[in-house]
Amino acid sequence: MTANGRVALLVVALVAAPAAAETPGPMAVTREVLTRSNAIVTGPGEHRQKVETLNALLRPFLDTEAMGRRAMGKHLDGRSPAQVRAFLDVFRELFLRTYVQRLLLFEVPDFGFKGEKIDGDEATVETEIITPKDRFAVDYTMRRSTGAWRATDILVEDASLGDNFRSQFDAALAKEPFDSLMARLRKKVAGPAEPEL
Amino acid sequence: MRAVFLKDLLIALRDRTAVFISLVVPIFVISVIAAALHSDETPMIRVPVVNEDQGPVAGTFIKLLRDHAIVDEVDRTEAEVLVRDRNKVAAAIVFPEGLSKAYLQGRTAEILLLTDPARVGEVQQVKVLLLLMDKRAAALADPLAEERLSLKETSLTGNRADPDSFEQTVPGYSLMFVLLAVIFGTAVAMHDERGWGTLPRLLVAPAGFTWMLLGKLGVRYLVGVVQMLVLLVFGHVAFGVSLGPSSLALVLLVLAMVFPVVGLGMVVAGLAGTREQTLPLGLAFVLTFSCLGGLWWPPWVTPEWMQKISSIVFTTWAMQGMQDLMLRDRGLDALPVTVTILAAYGVAFTALGLALFRARHSAR
Numbered sequence: 001m002t003a004n005g006r007v008a009l010l011v012v013a014l015v016a017a018p019a020a021a022e023t024p025g026p027m028a029v030t031r032e033v034l035t036r037s038n039a040i041v042t043g044p045g046e047h048r049q050k051v052e053t054l055n056a057l058l059r060p061f062l063d064t065e066a067m068g069r070r071a072m073g074k075h076l077d078g079r080s081p082a083q084v085r086a087f088l089d090v091f092r093e094l095f096l097r098t099y100v101q102r103l104l105l106f107e108v109p110d111f112g113f114k115g116e117k118i119d120g121d122e123a124t125v126e127t128e129i130i131t132p133k134d135r136f137a138v139d140y141t142m143r144r145s146t147g148a149w150r151a152t153d154i155l156v157e158d159a160s161l162g163d164n165f166r167s168q169f170d171a172a173l174a175k176e177p178f179d180s181l182m183a184r185l186r187k188k189v190a191g192p193a194e195p196e197l
Numbered sequence: 198m199r200a201v202f203l204k205d206l207l208i209a210l211r212d213r214t215a216v217f218i219s220l221v222v223p224i225f226v227i228s229v230i231a232a233a234l235h236s237d238e239t240p241m242i243r244v245p246v247v248n249e250d251q252g253p254v255a256g257t258f259i260k261l262l263r264d265h266a267i268v269d270e271v272d273r274t275e276a277e278v279l280v281r282d283r284n285k286v287a288a289a290i291v292f293p294e295g296l297s298k299a300y301l302q303g304r305t306a307e308i309l310l311l312t313d314p315a316r317v318g319e320v321q322q323v324k325v326l327l328l329l330m331d332k333r334a335a336a337l338a339d340p341l342a343e344e345r346l347s348l349k350e351t352s353l354t355g356n357r358a359d360p361d362s363f364e365q366t367v368p369g370y371s372l373m374f375v376l377l378a379v380i381f382g383t384a385v386a387m388h389d390e391r392g393w394g395t396l397p398r399l400l401v402a403p404a405g406f407t408w409m410l411l412g413k414l415g416v417r418y419l420v421g422v423v424q425m426l427v428l429l430v431f432g433h434v435a436f437g438v439s440l441g442p443s444s445l446a447l448v449l450l451v452l453a454m455v456f457p458v459v460g461l462g463m464v465v466a467g468l469a470g471t472r473e474q475t476l477p478l479g480l481a482f483v484l485t486f487s488c489l490g491g492l493w494w495p496p497w498v499t500p501e502w503m504q505k506i507s508s509i510v511f512t513t514w515a516m517q518g519m520q521d522l523m524l525r526d527r528g529l530d531a532l533p534v535t536v537t538i539l540a541a542y543g544v545a546f547t548a549l550g551l552a553l554f555r556a557r558h559s560a561r
Contacts, residue, residue, distance in 0.1 A: 102301065105253040133251035136298065159302030167303075 026123040026142040026149040027116040033061045034111045034127065042108055054100045062099065063143065063150035064092040070153070071165035075173055087182060091165075093189040099154065099161070106131065123149065215473040222477040226484045233488055233499040242322050242497060243267040245276045245289040252297025254306070254334070261330040262290075266323075280313050281353035284517065287319030287497075288312045290327070300334075300345060307347050313354045315524035317365070318495050324348070354525040364439060367432035368519040369492035371425060372512065376458055376483045379421040383462025384479055386413060387554060388472035396558060407551055414459050414547065421455035441522030446529045450522060453532075453539040454515040460546025461486070467553025486512045511542040 024032070040053050068091035069076065076084055103109065106129055114126040121144040129136040141153040153162040172181050210216060244266045248255050262268050271279070276289035291309035299306040308327065312320045331346045387410075390396040426448070432438035440447055461482055469475040487493055489503070490512020496504050507513050514535055521531035 105257055105301075107253070107256070131252060134297070136252075136301065156301045157298050159304070161303075164303035 023147060024149070025116065026118065026125050026140070026144075027113060029061070029149045030116075030125045030127065030140050030142070030151070031111075031113055033057060034113075037103060038109055038111060041104060041106070047104070050104065051097075051100055054103065055096050058096055058099065059092075061151060062095065063145070063152045064088070064095050066143065066150075066152040067095060067162050067165070068092065070162050072169055073166060075169065075178065079178070083178075083182075087185075090182065090185045090189050094185060095161075095165070097189070102156075121145070212471050212473050214470055215477070218474055219477040222481040226481055226488075229485055230488055233494075233503055241265065241267050242319060242326070243269065243286055244323055244326070245269045245271045245279050245286055247271060247273045247276050247289060247291040249273070249294045250292040250296040251294075254297035254300040255292035257334060258292060258330055261333055262326060265326050265329065276311060277353060280311050284313060284315075284354075286313075287316035288323040290323070303345070305345055305347050307349055310348055310350045311353050312350055313525070314352050315354060315520040316495065316497075319497050322497075354527075361437075363432065363436035364524060365495075367436060367438045368429070368523065369487075369516060371428035371432065372454065372490075372515055372519075373483065373487045373492045374428065375421050375425045375455065376461075376486060376512075377479075378424055379417055379455065379458045380462040380465055380479045380483055381475065382420065383414065383417045383459055384465040384469060384475040385472060386417065387463070387466035388469065388475060391558070392472060406555060410463075410551055410554070411547075414463060417462060418455055418459045421458055422451055425451045425455060439523045439526075441528065442526055443522070443528035446522055446527075446532055449529070449532055449536060450515075450518045453536040453543070454511075454518065456543030457511045457539055457546050460543050460548075460550055463550025463554065464546050465550075467550045467555075467557060470557065486510060489513065491516050511539060514538050514542075 036057055037054060040050055040057065043050075045053075065088050068088045071091065072087060076087065079087075110130040112128040112130050112135070114128060116126070117124045123142040123144070125140040125142060127138050127140065129138055137155075137157050139155040139158075140151045141155070142149045143152045144150075153160050155161070169181070172184075242265075244262065246259055246262065246268050248259065248270055259268055259270070271289070273291060276291070279285045280287070280289050289311045291311065293307065293309060296306050296308070310320075310323065310327070312323075314320060327346065327348060334345075390413075429438070429440060429447070429451070433440050462479075465475055465479050465482055469478050489507045489510045491507060492512060496507045496513065499507065518532065518535040518539070521527045521535070525531070
């Protein structure tokens, strides 16, 4: 089994374990994922390899299906199940890529964990990325489903990544049909990831 | 016909120095121009960057810029001095505080560009760099890779936002034609004295040979000054080229810039042994000083080693003086250093030319 596979399995075990007595809470899940992210970002290895490892780590942590449905909103109404599935698949790859690239912007990210607010199956985990000059507030909106906590939105300095996607999809679909936007998204996902910065 | 051909051939070959110069000089000039335009290395533009953000996004932008430019990280004061006071660079980029947060939030982030519009070509190049940087970085900020930067441009050198192409070319070509007219006029006039048989009289004139020559140079100087002023006024009337806020400053600058041109004409007269030699020698000086001085193209398009040579050439200083007045809207305050340097070149060239001419013809 590859290192990526082991990492992915570990996270899956963390977030998808049955809601038994020792189910990790939203803060614990987030802390585990971010700590491992930090190790990957600051550790040795090629940029591309880091991207792949981070993708594997974050895939089970991010509920991209919920994010995608929220981002596309009413534009999914009336679409066939196949179209919706196709969009959610491409959105998952797009969101992962965007989030990973942002994470990699911070060369030596130092994560701070401020607290968690749990309200039933909903929660918010407040974290921050600490740089030598500044602190960047990053809040994770979490939801528990099938016993595991997963992130359904990420707010950077109070700006929602989901809303950011949504506003861009709204703007794009005001100018072009759904199929055209899908073609652009597929092309972007199929293309090479951004080169190392 | 054959006899005339042979006679003229013998006459042409008699002045072997002229033949030699007419072959060597074009090779030299062609080499200089070829080196200026066909360098193997693409010259990288130098861009000072002020990183007030100190965040991950500004850091990434700087990395991206380094792929295409020589980036110097400086503080804002130093950036302003480099652009406004020393005219060392065309533009400086400021990544303001809070840029990273705005960018990561998906908001449009503002970048400040401090510019010297007198160097419009270089400013455009910096803008292209920023566009490239924005396109590459946009993928990090949003899914559809839309540009997220807005550019706020601030001119540090006057109110001219965007000089047109006439304001780049008219001063340069005017100076080149003054170089042509004055250098050839001066050098040929000196050799005409010999051809007319009046040179020996000048050499023993009671007023002194040097003073007689200076009198002759005075005429060439006056012609050069008038020609330069007429060409600039024509450019102003015909093409709307600015002459700057101060007519006095313009006249003073023209007086200063024609002085070394006349001196250079005297150097050519001193170097040329015959009237025929003045043509290739004069052309070599005109073309080389035009090329190096940025009369045809801005110096930044040339290789770095050539830019270093350009920085000490008097035509570069003349062009900088004209840009200070016409494109940077400066007046007399811009002239002390430029005029002093041009005058120093004028004195040096004239003294050298007189010495060469005197040595060559006194010995005969």
